Each structure stands twice: as C-alpha cells, then as structure tokens.
Amino acid sequence: MTIVGFTLNGVPVSSDVKPRTHLGDFLRDGQRLSGTHLGCEHGVCGACTVQINGAPARSCLTLAVACGGAEVTTIEGFDQDPVMADLREAFTAHHGLQCGFCTPGMLITARDIVLRFPDADEQTIRRELSGNLCRCTGYVGIVNAIASVIEKRSERTEVPTAGVREPAMAFATFEPVAPTAADPRPVPASTHAAADNTALRPGWTRFDETFVIRKPRAVVWELFNDVRRVASCLPGVEVTSCDDSSVKGRMVTKLGPISASFAGSAMITRDAPNWSGTIVGAGSDGGSGSRTRGEITYKLEPINQDEATRVDISVQYNLQGPLAQFSRSSLAQEFARQLVTRFAANCSAQLGGDPSTTATNGSLHVGGLLWLVLSAWLKRIFGRSP
Ligand code: FES
Numbered sequence: 001m002t003i004v005g006f007t008l009n010g011v012p013v014s015s016d017v018k019p020r021t022h023l024g025d026f027l028r029d030g031q032r033l034s035g036t037h038l039g040c041e042h043g044v045c046g047a048c049t050v051q052i053n054g055a056p057a058r059s060c061l062t063l064a065v066a067c068g069g070a071e072v073t074t075i076e077g078f079d080q081d082p083v084m085a086d087l088r089e090a091f092t093a094h095h096g097l098q099c100g101f102c103t104p105g106m107l108i109t110a111r112d113i114v115l116r117f118p119d120a121d122e123q124t125i126r127r128e129l130s131g132n133l134c135r136c137t138g139y140v141g142i143v144n145a146i147a148s149v150i151e152k153r154s155e156r157t158e159v160p161t162a163g164v165r166e167p168a169m170a171f172a173t174f175e176p177v178a179p180t181a182a183d184p185r186p187v188p189a190s191t192h193a194a195a196d197n198t199a200l201r202p203g204w205t206r207f208d209e210t211f212v213i214r215k216p217r218a219v220v221w222e223l224f225n226d227v228r229r230v231a232s233c234l235p236g237v238e239v240t241s242c243d244d245s246s247v248k249g250r251m252v253t254k255l256g257p258i259s260a261s262f263a264g265s266a267m268i269t270r271d272a273p274n275w276s277g278t279i280v281g282a283g284s285d286g287g288s289g290s291r292t293r294g295e296i297t298y299k300l301e302p303i304n305q306d307e308a309t310r311v312d313i314s315v316q317y318n319l320q321g322p323l324a325q326f327s328r329s330s331l332a333q334e335f336a337r338q339l340v341t342r343f344a345a346n347c348s349a350q351l352g353g354d355p356s357t358t359a360t361n362g363s364l365h366v367g368g369l370l371w372l373v374l375s376a377w378l379k380r381i382f383g384r385s386p
C-alpha cells in the first residue's frame with residue numbers, strides 16, 4: 001500500500017492505495033463517488049472521464065498513486081459549476097441521455113468543449129466528442145445540447161471563465177538526467193531548455209526532450225540532414241518518398257487496444273548557422289479517423305569540447321478524433337518519452353558510437369515498448385521496477 005494525497009472535488013484527501021488501483025476504482029470504491037462510471041476499463045469508451053488538473057482524463061487508465069498533488073474533479077464536483085448547470089439543463093431539454101451510463105463522462109467532455117471551443121460548429125463538437133461512446137442516443141441529442149449551450153453563452157455579454165485552460169501535460173515531470181561515465185548511454189532528459197521557446201498553441205500538447213550523442217556536432221548534424229537515415233531511427237516510421245526539404249511516409253503505433261497507422265507528409269527547414277531545424281507535418285489514420293498536426297524543432301549543442309552533442313527537441317502536436325484524449329494522458333507522455341529514448345539509442349547506433357545501445361530496424365516493438373512505458377512510469381512512482 002502507498003499513501004497518496006491529492007485534492008478531490010476541492011477537498012484534500014489522503015489514503016492508502018494499492019499500487020495497481022486505478023483512479024476509477026479508487027473514486028468509486030474508496031471515496032464512494034459512484035458518479036464516475038466504468039465501462040470498458042481499457043480507455044476506449046470515455047465513461048470514466050474525470051478532470052485532472054483541468055483536463056479531461058480517463059480514470060480507468062490513471063493509477064491513483066500517480067495523482068499525488070493533483071486536482072481531481074469528478075462529476076459530483078461540478079454541482080455548483082454554472083457551465084455544467086447549463087449542460088445538465090440542455091441534456092434534459094434535447095434528450096441527450098437515455099440510460100445515463102455515458103452521461104457523467106459525456107458531461108465532463110462537453111464542458112471541456114464548451115470552454116475550449118466557444119465558436120464550435122457541429123463538426124467540431126462531434127470531433128471533440130469522439131472519445132466518448134454512447135450506446136443509446138445516437139449522439140444527435142448530445143450534440144444539439146452542447147451546441148445550444150455554446151450558442152447561449154455566445155449571446156451573453158458576460159460568460160464565466162473559471163476553468164478555461166490551455167490543455168497541458170497532466171504529469172509531465174520528467175527529471176533531467178545527465179550522462180555519466182558509468183552509464184554512457186544517450187539518455188533523454190526533458191524539461192531542458194527547449195530547442196524553441198514558441199508559445200503553446202491553444203489545443204496543442206507540447207513536450208521537450210534532451211539527449212546526448214557521443215559524437216561531434218558536425219557528425220550528428222550530417223545524420224540529421226539525411227532524412228532516410230534519421231527516419232530509420234524512429235521506431236515504427238517508414239519513409240515512402242523524400243527529398244531535401246520534404247518527406248512522405250507513415251508511422252505505425254499501438255497502445256493497449258488502440259492501434260493507428262498515420263500516413264502523412266512533412267516539410268523540413270534547416271538553419272545551418274544555428275545548427276537547428278524544424279519539421280512541420282500532418283497525418284491521418286484511416287482506421288480510427290484520427291488526425292494529427294505537429295511541429296518538431298531541434299537544436300544541436302556541442303558539449304565536452306565537441307566530444308559529444310546535446311540534442312534539444314521540442315515537439316508540439318494536436319491530435320483530433322478518437323485518439324485525442326490519449327494525447328493528454330500521462331501514459332501518452334511516457335510513451336512519447338520512451339520513443340525519444342529509442343530514437344536517441346538508434347541515432348547513436350547509426351553513428352557507430354555506443355556499443356551499449358541497440359538499433360531497431362524501424363519497426364515499433366509494441367509489447368516491449370509498452371512494457372518499458374509502464375515500467376518507467378511505475379519506477380518513478382515507487383522508485384523500483386514492477
Ligand atoms: S471505462 Fe475508462 S474509457 Fe471506458
């Protein structure tokens with residue numbers, strides 16, 4: 001058992017929880033907050049959606065022990081919220097529920113849509129709602145209810161702004177790690193000075209990573225300029241065509257029950273005097289109907305008299321469609337972190353540098369990577385591997 005403390009519906013709570021208890025069970029069984037419903041418990045249906053640090057999140061995919069210090073709000077915590085009051089009324093008026101099983105999660109996502117997209121049209125509402133499934137209503141009433149609240153708010157001269165936020169990583173607290181002689185592997189260390197300090201775009205998620213390759217900067221720069229070589233270092237990425245400034249390809253990835261194959265293209269610009277570059281791209285997954293846009297900036301800095309190179313990477317992306325909720329979960333951030341770790345190791349191996357790193361052939365070893373993600377996540381929480 002581990003003691004965890006966080007703010008639940010505005011009230012501090014502290015409790016002993018088992019390491020593998022997810023937040024949904026903790027809320028329902030430990031706190032008697034049965035408004036949070038559990039459906040699939042695989043992150044698919046959205047019935048268990050709660051708000052963590054201002055962003056909707058799947059409570060079935062969140063370990064209770066990972067919530068230390070967080071602000072968690074369940075459907076019960078929105079009793080006095082004016083936006084939720086409008087939504088409850090609208091769901092009733094527009095027949096936005098039948099059995100009500102999906103309704104708590106639906107309302108929390110709906111509130112997020114209303115606050116983040118004050119001009120949302122039907123298409124936007126349906127897209128943002130696509131992570132919440134309803135087996136009864138056919139969605140028409142739900143969409144109409146949300147649209148009516150958006151319209152009502154736009155007619156008011158003053159609208160409540162409490163709760164408006166920019167989506168951000170919920171628990172992106174990676175500790176900076178410096179390479180040591182004892183452990184010379186290229187290790188990612190995020191929250192480093194980013195390659196680029198551009199502001200976070202509304203609705204986008206950003207993470208910054210840093211890793212070290214034990215080769216001079218010019219050698220690493222040459223690798224980064226070779227699109228096919230650098231793509232082969234990214235697990236799951238396959239380049240179908242490329243030239244100096246553009247690339248087309250696909251990325252296959254799988255997380256739990258969700259698999260996606262994003263096909264897309266990107267433009268590459270390089271700033272040689274500053275040893276930096278930018279990749280701007282977009283892609284879509286035909287299977288799930290999810291779409292993503294993203295921008296990666298990188299900068300190379302020499303360290304140890306140019307014996308090694310520090311690579312600062314900043315990634316901003318926007319994910320829309322059924323996979324959108326995963327882009328803001330701590331598990332997704334850990335997944336991205338592990339991807340960068342693999343990328344760093346593969347770059348090093350490509351350059352024939354570090355024998356302790358292992359190159360992959362460009363395919364994503366899903367099971368292994370997922371295990372790495374969970375392992376690292378739990379290790380940070382408990383200070384040991386599962
Ligand atoms: S119960 Fe969590 S997404 Fe279905």
Ligand code: FES
Nearest residue numbers: 098102134135136
């Ligand atoms: S109202 Fe029954 S699942 Fe949505």
